[in-house]
Amino acid sequence: MNEIELTKSLINYKSITPENDGVLEFLENELTAIGFNCKRYKFTDKNTPDVDNLYAKFGNEEPNFCFGGHTDVVPIGDESAWSFDPFKGSENKGKIYGRGSSDMKSAIAAFICAAREFINSNKFKGSISMLITNDEEGPAINGTKKVLDKIYSEGEKIASCLVGEPTSPKNLGEMIKIGRRGSLMATINITGKQGHVAYPQWNLNPIEPLNKIIHELNSLKLDEGSEEFPPSNIEFVNISSSEGATNVVPNNASAQLNIRFNTDHTSEDLQKLIGEIVEKFTKNSDYKSQVDFYCTAEPFLTQRGKFTSIIKKSVDEITGLDSDLSTTGGTSDARFFKDYCEVVEFGLVGKSAHQIDENVEIEDISKLKNIYKNILKNYFN
Ligand SMILES: [Zn+2]
Numbered sequence: 001m002n003e004i005e006l007t008k009s010l011i012n013y014k015s016i017t018p019e020n021d022g023v024l025e026f027l028e029n030e031l032t033a034i035g036f037n038c039k040r041y042k043f044t045d046k047n048t049p050d051v052d053n054l055y056a057k058f059g060n061e062e063p064n065f066c067f068g069g070h071t072d073v074v075p076i077g078d079e080s081a082w083s084f085d086p087f088k089g090s091e092n093k094g095k096i097y098g099r100g101s102s103d104m105k106s107a108i109a110a111f112i113c114a115a116r117e118f119i120n121s122n123k124f125k126g127s128i129s130m131l132i133t134n135d136e137e138g139p140a141i142n143g144t145k146k147v148l149d150k151i152y153s154e155g156e157k158i159a160s161c162l163v164g165e166p167t168s169p170k171n172l173g174e175m176i177k178i179g180r181r182g183s184l185m186a187t188i189n190i191t192g193k194q195g196h197v198a199y200p201q202w203n204l205n206p207i208e209p210l211n212k213i214i215h216e217l218n219s220l221k222l223d224e225g226s227e228e229f230p231p232s233n234i235e236f237v238n239i240s241s242s243e244g245a246t247n248v249v250p251n252n253a254s255a256q257l258n259i260r261f262n263t264d265h266t267s268e269d270l271q272k273l274i275g276e277i278v279e280k281f282t283k284n285s286d287y288k289s290q291v292d293f294y295c296t297a298e299p300f301l302t303q304r305g306k307f308t309s310i311i312k313k314s315v316d317e318i319t320g321l322d323s324d325l326s327t328t329g330g331t332s333d334a335r336f337f338k339d340y341c342e343v344v345e346f347g348l349v350g351k352s353a354h355q356i357d358e359n360v361e362i363e364d365i366s367k368l369k370n371i372y373k374n375i376l377k378n379y380f381n
Pocket of ligand 1: 070103104136165166
């Protein structure tokens, strides 16, 4: 199968996160036929669904170049709004339509075909591996992170990783991601004392200190940004208070915020900072406060150097463009790889990812295969 046929075959599997629907078995067969050694890892954790993962490796020598990807897709939404069957891989006017076509089944197909062509026509010292999870679009608890922990405990080592997520805003090859900001969520909860609005002397209104806390946090300038990162930003996403009539001072008030932060900070420092500000406006009073944090990703940056140069050169040689090394956008599984090896992200145009009528330019899939093959060639040279 070439990369186009392979993309269509992958779209046929209804691998809506966390269901695998046989897509990993299919990949295992394809990779085994090329000579990859395949291992499956199924992980469980309380409160999250069980997830199946695949680690496949060709060769045993170092360095080990790993492709990171996911076969799970987001739900299709309103099926009647789709112009094509979301699980058929229909071709129309130079595009393939279907859930996962852009994010990111075609990148997996492109990498498999690139690896096969490279292996069949080159002698090289090293190994090529693929870590494919079915838990990237879900909680990401039983996916890439656990596979990495497990294979490293078995003595496995990865030298460099390319995550094949869509990275190009408009045209294939415009952008390579070399880092990402971190993400921290916080819920600030203030408890006062409920009562009648006409008798403030008997109440304690939690909205007063909460308002000051929000104001102070919004006035903070966390940093100026750097050459590689935009400034970190705090965004409040929700404010609420316990229900009541219009003449009732509420008992509780809470606010939720999300911070996207660069490598000037760690989530731990930021938690401390928020805690101090909440403390400042509630101490020496009868107010009670609680702050709950949830960090989904620490920031990371792969320093510009040999690896990033190889990737950029390999991309630009095929597209003729001058690709941008960027740290913009949301998080991906690169946040887990970064604890083990150098990592960059490069894949297709992500415009239609997660949308109704998700699609990919057929021409781009073959171009991406050629780019991936060129990366392997330049990496192992
Ligand atoms: Zn994705």
